[in-house]
Amino acid sequence: MIITLKDGSKKEYAQAMSIIDIARDISEGLARVACVGEVDGQTEDLRTVIDKDCELNILTAKDAEGLAALRHTASHVMAQAIKRLYPSAKLAIGPSIADGFYYDIDFETPITADDLEKIEAEMKKIIKEALPLERFTLPREEALALMKEKEEPYKVELIEDLPEGEEISFYKQGEFTDLCAGPHLMNTKEVGKAYKLTSIAGAYWRGNEHNKMLTRIYATAFAKKEELEAYITMMEEAKKRDHRKLGKELGLFMMHEAGPGFPFFLPKGMVLKNTLLEYWREIHKKAGYVEISTPIILNRSLWETSGHWDHYKDNMYTTVIDDQDYAIKPMNCPGGVLVYASEPRSYRDLPLRMGELGIVHRHEKSGQLHGLMRVRCFTQDDAHIFMTPEQIKDEIKGVAQLIDSVYKLFGFKYHVELSTRPEDSMGSDEDWEMATDGLRSALDEMGLDYVVNEGDGAFYGPKIDFHLVDAIGRTWQCGTIQLDFQLPQRFELEYIGADGEKHRPIMIHRVAFGSIERFIGILIEHFAGAFPTWLAPVQVKVLPISDKYMDYAEKVKAALDAENIRAEVDTRSEKIGYKIREAQKNKIPYMLVVGQKEEEDGVVSVRSRFKGDEGQTSLESFIENIKKEIVSREARAVEVKAEQK
Numbered sequence: 001m002i003i004t005l006k007d008g009s010k011k012e013y014a015q016a017m018s019i020i021d022i023a024r025d026i027s028e029g030l031a032r033v034a035c036v037g038e039v040d041g042q043t044e045d046l047r048t049v050i051d052k053d054c055e056l057n058i059l060t061a062k063d064a065e066g067l068a069a070l071r072h073t074a075s076h077v078m079a080q081a082i083k084r085l086y087p088s089a090k091l092a093i094g095p096s097i098a099d100g101f102y103y104d105i106d107f108e109t110p111i112t113a114d115d116l117e118k119i120e121a122e123m124k125k126i127i128k129e130a131l132p133l134e135r136f137t138l139p140r141e142e143a144l145a146l147m148k149e150k151e152e153p154y155k156v157e158l159i160e161d162l163p164e165g166e167e168i169s170f171y172k173q174g175e176f177t178d179l180c181a182g183p184h185l186m187n188t189k190e191v192g193k194a195y196k197l198t199s200i201a202g203a204y205w206r207g208n209e210h211n212k213m214l215t216r217i218y219a220t221a222f223a224k225k226e227e228l229e230a231y232i233t234m235m236e237e238a239k240k241r242d243h244r245k246l247g248k249e250l251g252l253f254m255m256h257e258a259g260p261g262f263p264f265f266l267p268k269g270m271v272l273k274n275t276l277l278e279y280w281r282e283i284h285k286k287a288g289y290v291e292i293s294t295p296i297i298l299n300r301s302l303w304e305t306s307g308h309w310d311h312y313k314d315n316m317y318t319t320v321i322d323d324q325d326y327a328i329k330p331m332n333c334p335g336g337v338l339v340y341a342s343e344p345r346s347y348r349d350l351p352l353r354m355g356e357l358g359i360v361h362r363h364e365k366s367g368q369l370h371g372l373m374r375v376r377c378f379t380q381d382d383a384h385i386f387m388t389p390e391q392i393k394d395e396i397k398g399v400a401q402l403i404d405s406v407y408k409l410f411g412f413k414y415h416v417e418l419s420t421r422p423e424d425s426m427g428s429d430e431d432w433e434m435a436t437d438g439l440r441s442a443l444d445e446m447g448l449d450y451v452v453n454e455g456d457g458a459f460y461g462p463k464i465d466f467h468l469v470d471a472i473g474r475t476w477q478c479g480t481i482q483l484d485f486q487l488p489q490r491f492e493l494e495y496i497g498a499d500g501e502k503h504r505p506i507m508i509h510r511v512a513f514g515s516i517e518r519f520i521g522i523l524i525e526h527f528a529g530a531f532p533t534w535l536a537p538v539q540v541k542v543l544p545i546s547d548k549y550m551d552y553a554e555k556v557k558a559a560l561d562a563e564n565i566r567a568e569v570d571t572r573s574e575k576i577g578y579k580i581r582e583a584q585k586n587k588i589p590y591m592l593v594v595g596q597k598e599e600e601d602g603v604v605s606v607r608s609r610f611k612g613d614e615g616q617t618s619l620e621s622f623i624e625n626i627k628k629e630i631v632s633r634e635a636r637a638v639e640v641k642a643e644q645k
Contacts, residue, residue, distance in 0.1 A: 001013045001014075001015070001016065001017075001050070001051065001052060001053060001600065002053045003022060003053070003054060003055075003056050004053075004054070004055045004056065004275060005026075005055075005056060005057070006056075006057040006058075010128045011025070011026075011546065012184055012535065013594050015051075016046055016049050016050060016051035017049065017506045018046065018048060018050070018086040018242060018415070019034075019036075019037035019039070019044065019045070019046045019047070019048050019049055019050065019051050019056070019058065020034065020047065020054065020186065021529060022037075022044035022050070022058070023037075023046070023058050024166065026058070026099065028044055030058060030060075030353060033223070034046055034057055034059070034060060034186055034431040035060055035061055035066035035067070035190075035339075036059050036065060036069045036183045036185075037056055037057070037059065038056070038057040038058075038059055038064055038065065039054050039055070039056055040054050040055055042288070043065050043069070043183050044348050045135060045182055045183045045186075046131075047135070047186065047478065051200055051348075059409070059622065060222075060223075061107055061223035061344050065311070066364050067096075067222075067223070067411065068537050069096075069184060069185060070185060070190070070191065070192075070221055070222075070223065071096035071097075071100060071101040072094075072101060072183075072184060072193050073104055073133065073184045073185040073188070073190070073191055073222070074101060074191045074219065074221040075094040075095070075096065075102070075219075076094070076125075076133070076171065076173060076176070076178055076180070076184065077123050077127060077173075077188050077430050078094070078101075078119065078123055078197070078217065078219060079094055079105075079176070079178060080093055080121075080126055080173060080174070080175075080176035080503070081119050081125075081126055081629075082103070082105060082119060082122075082217075083176060083602040084122055084126075085119065085122055086107060086108070086109075086111075086245060086538075087109040088107075089105050089106065089107050089108065089396040090105065090106040090151070090152060090153060090154055091103065091104075091105060091106075091152055091154060091155065092104035092106065092205060092214055093158075094103065094152040094153075094458075095434065097232070099220060100198070100218060100219050100220030100221065101215055101218075101219055101220070101221065102217060102218045102307075103216070103236055104203050104205070104215070104216050104221065105136070105214060105216075105217065105601070106154070106212065106214050106215070107214050107361050108217055109363070110215065111200070111342075112200070113200055113217065113429065116200070116217070116246040118195060119217070120196075120197055122196075123191075123195065124193075124220060126174070126188050127188050127189055127191050127192070127193075128171075128189070129189075129345050130187045131172065131173040131188045132186065132187045133173050133184045133185065133186065133187060133188070133189055134171065135169060135170070135171055135182055136169075136172065137167040137168060137169050137170070137430065138158065138167070138168050138170065139167065139168070140162065140164060140165065140166055140167075142166055143159050143168035143170070143179070144156060144159050144160070146170075146377065147159060148178065149377040149526070150177070150267070151583050152179075152293065154205065155178075155179045157371075158179060159179065159339070160554065163633055168540065169182065171184055173188055177259070179380075180518075183605065184449045188596040189639070191221060192221075192223065192336075192634040193225060194221060194222040194223065194224055194225045194612065195219065195220065195221035195222075195228070195288065195469070196220055196221075196228060196232065197217060197218070197219040197443055198218045198219055198235070199214075199217075199218045199644065200215060200216070200217055200218070200222060201216045201218065202214070202215065202216065202367070203215075203216040203367065203504045204365075204367060204536070204611035205482040206207035207302075209365055209366060209367065214539070228255065229306065232552065234472050234473060234474075237472050238472060238474070238525070239530075240528065241471075241472070241524070241525040242371075242525065243371055243372060243520075243521040243522075243526045244372075244389050245528040246520075246524050246525075246528070247371070247372070247524060249527050249586075250268065250270045250524075250527070250537075250586060251266050251267070251269070251584075252266060252268055252269035252272060252520075252524070253265050253266055253372065253520075253538070254266060255371070255519065260366060260369060260376075261364055261366075261369045261374075261375050261376030261377070262375065262376055262377045263372055263375055263377070263385045263517055267537075268537035268538065269520075270535050271535070271537040271566065271571050272487055272533055273516060273517050273520060274375070274517060275534070275535055276513070276519070276520070276535070277357060277516070277627070278636055279353075279633070280296045280357070280381055280512070280513070280556050283402065283405070283406070284353075284383070284402075287356065287402055288353055288396065289355040289383060290352075290353065290354055290355070290581070291337065291354075291355050291356065291357075292335075292339050292354050292355070292356050293356060293357075293358070293397070294329075294335025294336065294338070294339065294356060294358060295329075295335065296318070296329055296359060296361075297321075297328055297329070297332065298324050298326065298329060298335065299320075299324055299325065299326060299327075300325035300326065301329050301543050302338075303316070303334065304424075305334075305437070305486060305490055305491060306333070306334040306337070306490065306491075307426050307460060307486065307487075307490065308327075308331065309327075309369060310335070311424060311426070311459045312330060312331075312459075313327075314363070315330055315362045315363045315364075316328065316362070316363065316418045317361050317363060318331050318360075320512075321512045322534040323636060324590075327358055328360075328361045329358070329361070330360050330361060330362045331360060331380075331382075331509075332356050332358035332360060332380060332382040333382070333384060333484075333487060333509055334487075335358070336354055336356060336382070336384035336388060336506075337384070337487055337488075337491045337493065338458075338491075339354060340352065340354070340384075340386050340451075340493060340505075341491060341493055342483045344496070345386070345494070345495040345496070345505070346495060346496045347388060347495055347496065347497045347498055347503075349412050349495065350386060350387050350388055350391065350495060350505065351386065351387040351388075351391050351395055352383050352385065352386045352387075353383060353384075353385045354381075354384050354385075354386075355381070355382070355383040356382045356383070356384075357379055357380075357381055357382075358380050358382050359377065359378070359379050359380075360377070360378060360380050361376060361377050362376060363376065364376050368554075370376055371521055371549070372517045372520055372521035372524075373518050373521050373522075374518075375515070375517055375518075376444075378515040378516065378517040378518065379515070379516040379517065380511060380515060380516070381459070381511050381512055381513045381514070382509070382510075382511055382517060383399075383507065383508075383509075383511070384507060384509055384510075385399070385495070385506040385507065385508040385510070386488075386495075386506070387504065387505060387506055388495075388497075388503070389506055390507070391481070391506075392424070392442070392506060392549070393438070393441065393442045393445065394439070395508055396439065396442035396443075396481055396483075396508070397442055397446055399481050399508065399510045400442075400443075400464070400481065401446065401564055401574075402512060403477060403479040403481075404465055405466045406479075406512045406513070407466070407468055407479070409633060410523065411471075411526070411635070412469060412470065412526070413468070413469045414466050414467055414468040414469060414479075415449070415466075415469075415475075416443065416448050416449065416451075416464060416465070416466055416467070416468050417450060417451050417452070417453040417456075417464070417465045417467065418436075418440060418443065418450050418451070418452050418453065418454065418462065418463075418464055419452075419453040419455075419456035419457040419458075419462060419463045419465055420436055420454050420455060420456070420457050420462050421436070421457050421462060422456065422457055422459060423455065423456065423536075424459055425457070425460070426459060426460060426486055427460065427461075427485060427489075428487045431486070431604060432461075432462065432487040435461050435462050435483040435484075435485055436462040438483055438485055439464055439481070443464065450464070453465070457482075458482050458509075460482075460484050460486040460487060460639070461482050461483050461484040461486060461509075462482070462483060463482040463483070464480065464481040464482075465477050465479070465480050466479035466480065467529050468477060468522075470522060470525060470526040471525075471526045471527070471528070472525075476518075476522050477514075478511070478512075478513060478514040478518070478519060478522070479510075479512050479514065480509075480510060480511055481508060481509075481510045482508065482509040482588065483506070483507075483508055484505060484506070484507040484508070484509055485507075486532075487507055487568075488506065488507050489504065489564075493505050493507075508563060519602075521643075522582035523535075528587075529587045530587040530589075530609060531587070532535050532589075532633070532634070532635040533589040533590070533626065533630055533635075533636075534629070534630045534631075534632075534633045536566070536567050536587070536589050537586070538566055538567070538586070539565055539566045539567065539588075539589055539590065539626065540560055540565055540566070540567040540568075540588070540589070540590045540591070540592060540626070541565060541567070541568055541569075541570060541579075541586075541588045541590070541591050541592070542556050542557050542568070542569045542570070542591075542592045543570050543576060543579045543583065543584040543592065543593045544569070544571075544594050544595070545576050545589055545594065545595035545596075546573075546595070549594050549595055549596070549597075549598075549599055550569070551567045552594050552598070552599040553594050554569060554593060556569075556594060556604060556619060556645040557569050559619055559623065560623065562629060563569075563623050564629070565623065565626060565630070570582070570583070577625060580593075580607060584609065587609065589608060589609050589610075590607070590608050590609070590622075590626065591606070591607040591608070592604040592605065592607075592622070593605040593606075593607060598616070601616075602618065602619070603616045603617060603618050603619065604616065604617065604618075604619050604622055606622060609623070610636045
């Protein structure tokens with residue numbers, strides 16, 4: 001039996017060996033930190049016995065799959081602790097997720113956040129017991145009988161949904177048995193000490209709002225305590241930066257029960273939003289885009305032709321007009337297609353780049369709504385590019401460069417994913433292969449590092465996703481480039497080629513911001529509400545020392561207004577120290593303090609969010625400097641350092 005390891009080296013064994021024994025043969029150090037094994041691409045428990053030639057990668061908590069196994073095992077430990085403390089509790093599901101794990105539980109008597117410490121203490125006991133996790137399988141009927149005996153109705157329902165004749169997998173640790181496909185660590189002790197139960201939330205069983213609301217306990221786990229401490233610090237910082245909290249404090253947006261998931265932008269929020277849109281229009285004009293606007297409501301036949309009715313109608317709002325079915329658009333692309341088809345096109349017209357700041361509506365479940373990050377109505381900075389096959393690579397490169405310039409402006413780093421054909425898709429294998437190869441070759445030619453995300457493409461084509469990293473290390477998927485051979489075929493789009501014959505164009509769907517609303521939420525948290533001067537809703541706050549200098553303060557504001565600098569005067573009869581603190585609290589980039597000396601000399605005393613007291617200067621000099629800063633759209637270097645401490 002020959003085992004090929006990740007580095008290409010080979011190990012030969014005369015008899016079958018478990019993965020953990022192979023790890024020990026390689027080194028005791030590897031065996032101590034091993035979590036799971038990857039056998040010919042399939043993740044397996046370390047106890048799994050290998051009896052054939054294969055490729056083997058032994059994974060630790062430094063690997064995504066290894067860390068997921070650690071967290072999944074911690075989820076079982078938490079469930080066991082809960083069953084010990086609350087025997088009548090009924091277990092639903094408990095997967096690992098991107099930043100930890102959770103378990104959905106039906107408690108007879110509701111628990112609160114105060115109970116989490118008690119559960120953690122019981123988990124500590126279970127971990128200390130070093131209970132081995134043992135996998136076993138049962139025929140479907142025996143599996144059902146076991147879960148009915150244990151009075152676990154949610155597990156029974158899950159088993160009933162599995163195919164007839166299938167062997168059902170379980171994991172046992174001590175007195176606790178759970179329905180689970182695995183993989184898991186060898187024993188509970190390996191979960192270690194770096195775990196934390198973080199919060200409690202409600203979650204409908206199976207995500208269906210018509211089902212019972214369960215209690216979801218969120219938690220996380222790491223291989224080392226310092227990693228957990230770093231995560232907790234990040235979460236505490238995230239709470240301070242929460243866009244919902246800052247959005248209210250800074251007067252940017254509001255939500256209301258009259259329209260859950262439909263954000264209201266307040267005056268300062270509209271300044272922020274419009275400033276972003278002005279920037280969007282500027283860079284798209286330079287990149288050769290034309291701007292269009294398409295209707296919010298279009299009839300059912302259009303959505304049937306586009307494929308959205310079959311693939312997306314559960315997320316669409318519908319209505320009836322003149323006895324015909326209509327839908328509020330969840331996406332802008334069919335409207336863009338109709339604009340393309342509105343007149344004859346020649347190869348000389350291509351590529352045709354059409355941008356649209358289109359308002360779209362999508363039906364999101366109430367439990368999934370989250371401030372501006374997950375809403376039911378948003379503005380999508382869409383663009384659709386129609387091109388010849390020969391233009392694909394250059395257009396993808398152009399879009400990637402535009403997205404890169406946007407993210408660099410805001411100080412975002414990012415990574416790239418290539419998402420391939422999903423199960424629910426339309427089109428031929430040949431088209432999908434051609435489209436995927438087109439995206440892949442463009443990425444390769446640009447020298448962009450990327451990972452392949454199998455099966456996560458759009459239903460009409462593969463895509464490139466840009467995942468940006470914010471100031472505290474969280475990732476967000478915003479920009480995307482989707483190559484589409486399907487809609488041009490379904491709508492029978494054409495152009496006249498150089499040969500005088502009719503040809504079918506290829507289509508790119510792309511966004512840079514994604515949802516403008518969501519991007520604003522990300523920016524609020526990225527900058528902790530302290531926006532760069534060009535983006536700040538209020539760029540300058542004029543602070544008169546007393547009411548005697550109000551006229552001079554208004555004169556200063558008028559001069560700023562004349563230069564399109566966004567300014568306000570603090571007219572309150574408060575002490576100057578209080579006014580300064582309030583301006584700082586509201587993240588104002590510049591404060592101009594004015595009193596007797598400033599009025600007599602025709603100057604202003606500058607305080608900034610960046611350096612504090614910057615001294616006196618003439619109003620003309622201040623205006624000249626801030627205009628340069630605004631036009632450049634660059635943040636002052638010391639600003640980033642100060643705000644990320």
